[in-house]
Amino acid sequence: MAKAGPGAKANAPRGKRATSYDVARLAAVSQSAVSRAFTPDAYISPSMRKKVLAAARQLGYQPNAIARGLTTSRSRVVALFMPNIGNPIYPFVLQTFSHRLRSHGRQILLLPLVENANEALACMLQYQIDGLVITAASPLALSKAIARKCLAAGIPVVLFNRYFADLKVASVNCDNARGGALAAEILHGAGHQRFAFIGGPEETSTHIDRYRGFADRLRAFGAAAPLIETGPYTYDGGHGAGMRLFARRDRPDAIFCANDVLAIGALDAARVGHGLQVPRDVSIIGFDGAPMAAWAGNDLTTIALRLVAMVESTVEVLLRAIDGQRAGSEPIRIPGDLVIRKSARMPGGSLPAAST
Amino acid sequence: MAKAGPGAKANAPRGKRATSYDVARLAAVSQSAVSRAFTPDAYISPSMRKKVLAAARQLGYQPNAIARGLTTSRSRVVALFMPNIGNPIYPFVLQTFSHRLRSHGRQILLLPLVENANEALACMLQYQIDGLVITAASPLALSKAIARKCLAAGIPVVLFNRYFADLKVASVNCDNARGGALAAEILHGAGHQRFAFIGGPEETSTHIDRYRGFADRLRAFGAAAPLIETGPYTYDGGHGAGMRLFARRDRPDAIFCANDVLAIGALDAARVGHGLQVPRDVSIIGFDGAPMAAWAGNDLTTIALRLVAMVESTVEVLLRAIDGQRAGSEPIRIPGDLVIRKSARMPGGSLPAAST
DNA sequence: CTGAAAGCGCTTACAG
């Protein structure tokens, strides 16, 4: 098999691991007993279990999850489709998923950047994945196709901070519309007049809901409709949108951005690109609670996701679905938290200390 | 088994997947033939393979990787231990690993934040992991213990951008010492006098080599030894170190930072914390090539890792080891690339345009 | 509560 070159050892020494039979022999019990000793809630006496575990420890025995998977047709592995890991909140999301799933005895298989849904499905089927978490809806068609195929194959799916308007899939979200409304309240309350929204890909639910919450609340205040610029959810997207907005004669004095990376791009477009002072000349509010929003050079007012709560809720919904309970497809919404920094004027408040 | 509440379906419908026997029956061939059709390099005629693949497509058959793993005792899964995903170059590293490994038919299992090496080993053994990539040496003792145990269990290990002085493990690194020397050449050549180094945890090989390259070259120039401040490899670490350095009477006018996040913290300590102009009052050079080094608000001169080349080399070394070839334990070194931006004066160059 | 036995879905010598 291993077409190794000359001098190669045919197979690395893998030290012949102990099996349940080895443990059974040493403990002088049946192999079934060994299996039961490692199965929580199995019918086995405490003394038997103790004896088996002692022998297992002696041999360094670990049950083979592959063999178990073959008989149970459950791998105890959850797949994560996270092509948006470039958004700086996602490394933390990934870590948190990994940690929480582990505490439930689950491992994470990271789905690669597939070209089409069939590749993703093939991977999930081959490895008998128990469930899937999707954290990106972009490109929308791909994420949706993956979700659809998995569901059809009986693999539970939960969406993290996004949902599909026309496909019933369980999801856990930030209350994005509420966050957008909050941004409108602050910016309008601080006396701003010319509003703008910098968004991401227009078909994503985060873009839609954050915009809708913002625009609806502005309308309720009787304010003019916000200007809109969109781009990819990246620094360059925000920077480009900011440059275009600030070049206008009627340049906005208050910008709400669909996420923090966009907002930091817009901040730099204001300060570095156009020599504006923030928030004297323009207030900027982001969304997400990315680590760099807190950096002194940005000092970005933002609406932070409750990431830990969102991950925990996602894991809960997913594990319940894996256990066979139907998951509701109505999006679960968890509020976001306003984090006040120096990039936006606040209602009633004096202008915060300068922070060019 | 599934202790589901009332109303729960005992088991989600998983639609009874087709097996190799089903395909064999439909194609009117033996089950062995089906297996061979899905094995590259197997002894099988083209016509037979074609017949089998047609039947397989008709049934939506995918070979069950779990069952294959049981017979071959190879899972085709590689584990990644990446607790330093908070460093903003690692999301890209993770994506690149995922993509490259997939092109070799391998999947990634993400190792959770384990408490001790035994947990990590248990996970690797249970899932019959073929190999391990470690991207963090902090805490050093943990990474080293994990590597040692895996190697002892016959699981190949490759370190990404770090190595252990006292444990022979294959590794792929940036030429960190060379990068440090390059920073010294630039800062000294630009006419700076009072040098400082902001580092990470002192036992990490990146800290050591980057410092050593920097300090050795400065010494060769006859310059005074650099001040040193260290902290965790984070923005706050760099910011704190910068604040301390700039508060000194003999504050440095040239700082080399062991990575970009540290450098951005130092930049903000200079500009926001101490009202200094960069690079008029102080030049700052980072290391890594993190995305935010390119942001207009930072505009950080840095030494960028060739991440794609490093990942490819790591994958190559690992797969070779999995195939049974002994991997050399001498660190492989790949050069870094100087990326000139505006945070440091350049030798002979005029002072770049202001960029407060 | 325990053990003997079947079976999960593959791969791989072994014959032909």
Next chain:
DNA sequence: CTGAAAGCGCTTACAG
């Protein structure tokens, strides 16, 4: 090149 058969290391009814 192809097929029959053993075996990978478990779990889980089925008897006792």
